[in-house]
Amino acid sequence: MKYIMLKHYRGAPDPRNNVPMDQWTPEEVDAHVKYMNDFADRLRETGEFVDSQALSPQGEWVSHSGQGKPPITDGPFPETKDLVAGFMIIDVQDHQRAVELAGELSAAPGADGQPIHEWLELRPFLNQKAETVEAIHEALQTGSSAQ
Amino acid sequence: MDDRRLRSLIPETLSALIGRGADFASAEDAVQEALVQALDTWPDTPPRDPKAWLIRTAWHRFLDASRSEQARRRREASAWTQPPPMPISETDDSLKLYFLCAHPSLTQSSAVALTLRAVGGLTTEQIAEAYMVPASTMGQRISRAKQRISGLRLTSPGDLSTVLRVFYLIFNEGYSGEVDLATEAIRLTEQLAHRNSHPEVLGLLALMLLTDARRPARTDSDGRLIPLAEQDRGRWKHHQIALGVEVLQRALARDRLGEFQAQAAIAALHADAQSTQETDWQQILHWYDELVSLTENPLARLNRAIALGHAQDPTSGLAELSSLDPSLPRHTAAAAYLHELNGEPTIAADLYSQAAQEATSLPERHHLIRQAARLSAQDCH
Numbered sequence: 001m002k003y004i005m006l007k008h009y010r011g012a013p014d015p016r017n018n019v020p021m022d023q024w025t026p027e028e029v030d031a032h033v034k035y036m037n038d039f040a041d042r043l044r045e046t047g048e049f050v051d052s053q054a055l056s057p058q059g060e061w062v063s064h065s066g067q068g069k070p071p072i073t074d075g076p077f078p079e080t081k082d083l084v085a086g087f088m089i090i091d092v093q094d095h096q097r098a099v100e101l102a103g104e105l106s107a108a109p110g111a112d113g114q115p116i117h118e119w120l121e122l123r124p125f126l127n128q129k130a131e132t133v134e135a136i137h138e139a140l141q142t143g144s145s146a147q
Numbered sequence: 148m149d150d151r152r153l154r155s156l157i158p159e160t161l162s163a164l165i166g167r168g169a170d171f172a173s174a175e176d177a178v179q180e181a182l183v184q185a186l187d188t189w190p191d192t193p194p195r196d197p198k199a200w201l202i203r204t205a206w207h208r209f210l211d212a213s214r215s216e217q218a219r220r221r222r223e224a225s226a227w228t229q230p231p232p233m234p235i236s237e238t239d240d241s242l243k244l245y246f247l248c249a250h251p252s253l254t255q256s257s258a259v260a261l262t263l264r265a266v267g268g269l270t271t272e273q274i275a276e277a278y279m280v281p282a283s284t285m286g287q288r289i290s291r292a293k294q295r296i297s298g299l300r301l302t303s304p305g306d307l308s309t310v311l312r313v314f315y316l317i318f319n320e321g322y323s324g325e326v327d328l329a330t331e332a333i334r335l336t337e338q339l340a341h342r343n344s345h346p347e348v349l350g351l352l353a354l355m356l357l358t359d360a361r362r363p364a365r366t367d368s369d370g371r372l373i374p375l376a377e378q379d380r381g382r383w384k385h386h387q388i389a390l391g392v393e394v395l396q397r398a399l400a401r402d403r404l405g406e407f408q409a410q411a412a413i414a415a416l417h418a419d420a421q422s423t424q425e426t427d428w429q430q431i432l433h434w435y436d437e438l439v440s441l442t443e444n445p446l447a448r449l450n451r452a453i454a455l456g457h458a459q460d461p462t463s464g465l466a467e468l469s470s471l472d473p474s475l476p477r478h479t480a481a482a483a484y485l486h487e488l489n490g491e492p493t494i495a496a497d498l499y500s501q502a503a504q505e506a507t508s509l510p511e512r513h514h515l516i517r518q519a520a521r522l523s524a525q526d527c528h
Contacts, residue, residue, distance in 0.1 A: 002279075047257070047288025050280050091280050093254045127508035128279070129321045130372055 011082030158241035246305035350408030356391030461489035
């Protein structure tokens with residue numbers, strides 16, 4: 001089962017150790033980065049790692065504006081917008097394991113070397129494929145013509 | 148010799164190496180290397196005895212790897228230069244490999260990956276592609292699984308149901324990209340059935356054949372799920388249905404009913420009907436009663452509620468459904484279906500759209516949203 005863990009610049013509930021990163025000491029920043037890298041390495045070793053990326057806080061809204069016209073853009077983002085900072089995708093045995101890993105990631109150290117207790121958004125992937133067997137699926141597929 | 152026959156030799160090759168004293172992990176690596184060599188050289192110079200060739204080549208690969216490993220560790224290498232301690236055994240120990248790869252100490256995803264590689268002969272890259280994870284991740288998963296079971300002795304057979312469960316999971320994954328896991332699972336189950344004809348092995352094989360036979364009609368070219376009632380039955384693989392029914396009959400004749408046989412019987416009844424109207428719901432209900440008595444899985448009772456809705460009337464199905472835990476997967480979808488069957492399109496539309504929110508796959512989510520949309524549109528006319 002695949003899950004994505006989303007970190008937020010903005011929009012998540014306040015963490016317990018709520019000191020912004022730009023107020024940490026350089027050593028605290030290093031310790032934080034090392035924790036994140038070690039965490040990803042550990043998941044590579046257990047065969048649970050899929051992908052991880054960080055996102056720039058910069059960006060804009062983009063929308064189609066009509067046939068033959070250039071897309072319309074709107075930016076920069078207002079201060080109130082939820083802002084995703086990055087993500088890690090994992091492939092794990094079950095939901096419990098996903099929660100356990102998110103809990104570990106949330107313990108990454110921040111100010112004073114203490115865990116940040118950051119709130120991470122944990123979301124399951126929708127499978128790309130429907131299950132083949134599950135008999136219930138078979139029966140429910142009869143749905144649209146039943147009168 | 149085609150790829151399929153080549154790969155059917157893997158379990159015996161692997162168990163021959165282990166029988167000669169190789170550890171599981173190194174033996175498995177050596178067999179993979181021998182396979183690559185076979186695919187490379189056999190088209191030009193086919194061996195007279197493919198199995199003997201494969202065992203000999205894999206054994207040499209194992210010796211080479213052990214020697215270089217030992218040289219690297221500056222250990223005495225002479226032990227490995229001796230001739231093999233045992234002749235090639237004609238007795239088939241390979242069944243134990245299936246149990247080992249599906250060992251309960253492994254997580255399900257590890258057991259699936261290891262079975263596909265060590266018994267199925269797929270490469271790590273192919274398995275990674277099928278499960279949509281990086282090859283390095285799949286490589287780690289397989290190598291950890293090999294480590295975990297390397298200490299276990301191949302002495303007694305394990306629980307057959309764990310092996311069947313792993314095959315079932317592989318089958319359920321279906322197909323994507325170049326690797327067709329449904330076909331692979333059928334091949335593995337057929338191969339197992341040659342070694343062990345327990346009625347449940349045959350039951351699972353029949354279930355897979357019958358379910359897979361309907362695959363060409365199950366989705367359209369855009370990947371949309373097509374409901375059973377709307378499927379073009381001419382596109383079903385009828386020879387495969389006949390084969391599935393035959394395998395099922397062989398299993399049922401042994402008079403030791405199990406979960407997979409009961410599920411296969413239900414699939415056979417669906418496959419046998421000329422149309423939904425002609426579906427024998429009484430028989431299907433009977434088999435669901437059997438299934439419910441054989442399994443703790445509450446999904447069997449959810450399925451039974453639907454069958455009851457057809458065999459008797461939708462309100463009986465709904466009453467049965469209301470006695471089940473509403474948090475069961477697809478409980479809402481089942482309720483939507485039965486309410487529609489009961490002529491309550493407005494309630495059904497609401498439930499379908501709620502069920503779409505609870506779906507765990509994208510094709511299913513889209514299917515349920517379309518069901519809701521269809522009923523809402525009918526409502527307006």
